[in-house]
Amino acid sequence: MQRILSLLLGSVALMSLAACEKEEPPVKETPLRVNAAIAAVVNGEYILASEVELEAAAQGLMEPGDTLEIEDPVFQQILDQLIDQKLLAQEAMNLGLDQEESSRHRLQAARERILGNLLVENLVAQQVDEAAIMEMYNAQTELQQLGEEVLVRQILVSSQEEAQGLYQQLQDGAEFAALAFNHSLDRVTSAEGGLIGYVLPEAMSEPYRSVISRTSVGRVSQPFETQVGWVIVKVEDRRQEEPPTLDETRPKIVQFLTLSEISKVLKRLRTRAEIQTITGEDTISAFEDGTLEGLPEADPEDGEPADTEANDTETGESPATETEEPTE
Incomplete structure (x- = not known):
């Protein structure tokens, strides 16, 4: 950015110098154009045109991958929705609502859900291609008992x-x-x-x-x-009887292949992961009682780890209590 700014300033200086030497009228500056990828700026935060298209596709107002012209009424309709959404989100952050504990959990859950969806989209793009769809269609057609x-x-x-x-x-x-x-x-x-x-x-x-x-x-x-x-x-x-066409069966094939890929990924991830679940008692008491492997036992009154006494015993020192008086 600094390099571009320096080049721009240098160009302006050269143009000004040339104008003075030739005594020509100053060159009229061309106004900067806003990046076409930016659909709106709300209190300094961008809304991209691609975000408008993604939301329009999510609402079924356009086919995924298609482009939406700015003049299209659907573009303005979705853009207005995203502007309202960003204004509400900004106000929530101004009020500190994003810092509440329950809010952080919900935001984390939403982030994980979006990341999971991105992984699914990636799997579909890589594995559920036309070759895989055609292979599944041909296999299903051969197995069908046509009457x-x-x-x-x-x-x-x-x-x-x-x-x-x-x-x-x-x-x-x-x-x-x-x-x-x-x-x-x-x-x-x-x-x-x-x-x-x-x-x-x-x-x-x-x-x-x-x-x-x-x-x-x-x-x-x-x-x-x-x-x-x-x-x-x-x-x-x-x-x-004629077998169903590829276009008729495509949605079901894509769904089957997608679920199959997700199942493979989950099986692999679960095999590699360390997962501990809590059953038979409520979550808080399980943590306090130290029933989860690797977690220190907690003092039931203040919730702090209750291993001080054990550590003092190992060092040969007696733990002090609140009722002991200092020795004169």
Whole structure:
């Protein structure tokens, strides 16, 4: 910074000297531009544009990694929120709230949570890449037991007599879609000529499953009774079930791989760490009683380590008490 300042001052001096020698009018100074990375300055503290983008992404207002133009209303919306947040934080510090014991614990917990999130982001960036996602997708696709999808239409009526009458009309050449449109009680499918769409028979309840499985393409089933009425179905097509696309499964794969990496890291860290937990009694009494290995026993009255007597005994000196009088 000092070097830059010296260069600037030197440049100004040279320009002034040249102006005096040539008797030219003074050069008009160009105003300094604020760093574009700084979105706002609140009582001397910066808010960076990158912070605005991170918060916008966290709120789902933009995709992570994208840029947010300053003119975008979302940018100003998030910036106002961060300004308010910084003002509140500054006021809390002015009041000394950050120095209270409970506040320090909460701030430490928040710091640890953020650091943990940063580690997760780092793991995702390094380990959960496109190659890992594609490898998992291919492995899952190979393991999937894909069935046969069937394109089905249906007519739903309330009585067996009506169903038999419609079935006879179909046998005589009536159009299935027209009868479904005019007679089916299922208003969801009747507008589409009774079209249910492609279904997996094994995913349907009985008797649909059995009827659809044994009905050939282009054929109409005999009327059969269900819980909601009498049904006639027509099978129009059969095809092999398509596996889900990569885009459809990507979120689940990313989540699985991320959790897997976190599990590996935690297992490694726990193996290396020295961890002591307190159970069966409250935390304070456990510390006072010296039940944690390596902690000195504490005096129950003043909380100070109670090993003075032991040390004096080792040196051969008797500990003094408050009631002893000095010897004349």
